[in-house]
Amino acid sequence: MNTFKDATTEEINAVMEQSWSAFEAYSTFPLRQRAGFMHAIAAALGSVSETVVATAMKETNLPEARLKNELNRTIFQLNSYANACEQGNWLEARIDTAIPERNPPKPDLRKMLVPLGPVVVFGASNFPFAYSTAGGDTACALAAGCPVIVKAHPAHAHTSEMVADAIIKVARDYNMPPGIFAHVHGAGFEVGRSLVTHPHTKAVGFTGSYGGGKALFDWAAQRKEPIPVFAEMGSINPVYLFPEKLKQSPVELAKLYAGSITLGTGQFCTNPGLIIGMDNEDLQQFITALGKAIEQTAPSTMLHPGIAKAFVTNRNKALMQEQVDTVAVAQQEPGANQGIPTIASATAQAFLNNPVLHQEVFGPYSLVIRCRDTEEMLAVATRMEGQLTSTLMATETDMRNCASLVEKVKNSCGRIIVNGVPTGVEVCLSMQHGGPFPATTDARFTSVGADGIKRFARPLCFQNWPNSLLPDELKDGNPLKIWRTVNNELTKG
């Protein structure tokens, strides 16, 4: 039970004033100091892991093993983004030295990324640790040099409060400016709107629903001074079954996907909600095997009653659409707030003609689209909205034979997987967790991996500065030994 009161406007104003003061101090801290602070937060999370996991179990219904894993992932993110922060490649340091004898003289120009300012982070319901209070957005913002204001997700407000307390204690121990991290409760949308529209807020990070993310984006765009919002709003993550691959192993593919569809009660933004194949015997075998596996899967409890209710509503709405067949439903009766694993099927024509079938059903549900031929698969891919991921279950021959389909799919997603499942998002520099709208509000950024730091930073160019007054990152002699582009050559010299 969330027993916290919503922050008042006065409280939010006070938080934002302090955050701005913290920004003016923290933005000048050396990379090493930022990294040290982040490593210390990671260590602090480790030391409170038992109590925060226990609290999160009560608030989210997620199993202990999953939450422990997620907390470890959160600690890993903090440590790895701290390392990236200190390594400094993300700064995009560039130097063009002066040519005084040129006519006109060329000035000395040096550029690096600097922090945007206070960042408001919204906790995600489905990741109480990794995309919440001390999660990826917070880690990226701190690495960039920005203070963070977290709006706790009301569904796990106590977990959030405990994590926030740990961060604030570390901040005090590390003599961080007061306001480097703030934690705000708000069950309704008013607190979120006050935070996003406050003049001192300079960027927003969000992971959640389309409705929530789009509201933040609109508020931010309508400010007197618009600010960037990176909202990851989920997607249906289409999986394309190519003919040769499907023929080779329809039953194995079905088992693989039954697992991916129901993993974590389907509560991942990379959950495969759409499977597209050519309507032939192989696809029928796949559908039959997928249906059997789903029937045997036990329903499990969803994150909170609101999500469970939305799953029932959206699933039923999808199943009620014309030309949609229910293929399989888990045989075990669902308990209270449990999501019942479900597979449906429809023709490509039905999908092409009905936008409802393009909408995410957040939970253990997937829709199989039956296409007459590869032309119809291409038509489905052409009509596809922006996605976080797309998956090709395909042999190399398949991919060569359907090259134009492969190209279409590339143009509508942020990550394109061959012969795997979209669930499971590796934390590393090569990851792209983002994608064309409506998957996110800006396809040019990621919320996973250290490149996510760049969401919260902007280039600042120093022209004709005395060397001694430049930031260390840009000084002659490269005292920090970071990679820099000097007169168009990448060098550590």
Next chain:
Amino acid sequence: MNTFKDATTEEINAVMEQSWSAFEAYSTFPLRQRAGFMHAIAAALGSVSETVVATAMKETNLPEARLKNELNRTIFQLNSYANACEQGNWLEARIDTAIPERNPPKPDLRKMLVPLGPVVVFGASNFPFAYSTAGGDTACALAAGCPVIVKAHPAHAHTSEMVADAIIKVARDYNMPPGIFAHVHGAGFEVGRSLVTHPHTKAVGFTGSYGGGKALFDWAAQRKEPIPVFAEMGSINPVYLFPEKLKQSPVELAKLYAGSITLGTGQFCTNPGLIIGMDNEDLQQFITALGKAIEQTAPSTMLHPGIAKAFVTNRNKALMQEQVDTVAVAQQEPGANQGIPTIASATAQAFLNNPVLHQEVFGPYSLVIRCRDTEEMLAVATRMEGQLTSTLMATETDMRNCASLVEKVKNSCGRIIVNGVPTGVEVCLSMQHGGPFPATTDARFTSVGADGIKRFARPLCFQNWPNSLLPDELKDGNPLKIWRTVNNELTKG
């Protein structure tokens, strides 16, 4: 005289359909082919330089030498961004290799930037070449792999048409897909709105007024699928005169700034429109010398009657504000459509209390702000809106003595110059031509320098791809020999 008809909705739809087809082809072209196309456009501009410069002289009233310089700059931009395109650093290629024995197994992940899609570019009135038809935005978009649709600026529509013809001829000679480049006329805002709101448009580049840029931003944000707009909307480019520096050479500084304020009839987005100093004898000497120099400067013809009229209106509005003194006006009577060089002055309190004095007066005008002390200079800097540039006229001692002022100034601009003038924007990788709103709509990007390519590209992650089907940029063995980050290490290996 612009004798072209506005494009109709049907024409725009046809252009955008063709542009989308071109995108699907061009986005797969190798970097070398994109670069070759851009070099060829540069060469073609060189071969038509006499006729396009002659036409631009008639349309813009700009002198021949300036236009020749600007055309050379445009050619340089195309060539240097083409080189950057082929060099491939901007792709941010990252590879994390698989660790199959890990539990769970780590997949192979590879990421690079890919083009967003068709880019609409709006020609700028004050740069008929460098920020118009074949200008920086066009060069960046082509390098990124995006087709371009240019909306010609009506004030130099014939120049734009000639440059467009040259590009289209090159595109044909190079077997580029039809639609790789399109040119559209529109005197009113309807054509611009149709282009920005078309579903096939995926990004917008603009250089011009706040009103124009903000309208594009709003249209783009209100689309069903919002798209990024990089609008560079000018600024007042504050210049801070620090006490020791001012004492050393008030008259020389005044002469330097008289030149910068009136360069190109003040029609640069980096024109120094605000000069801030402490009210003492040194500042009085500076103001007197600046006034004398401005009185001796001959009025010159502005780009077009609309800009000349706006200058008169905005200048008179500024001079009419309470507590604003007119310091100097050019003695020579202005002719038709000429901008009359003008210097005004006001106290810091007047500036702090009157938002009108924060607004750009596009033309040969600057306002000197007299502060009682450094505290008041700090108050002015604190209240400053986002700027393309800020300039510190300061000794090293000044900068150390007023460190908090220096930090404030850093937080409100994209480029910070020491002991120089903001006019003159070097084309190189270290340049940042952008800044916090309202200078631009997204401070995280630049419109000058090859980093501007990134405005029009997004990361795409390839998971578990067969090596032979990956783009060459990401293949094992690095066939293109570009810099890539492999398992967190930058390498060409």
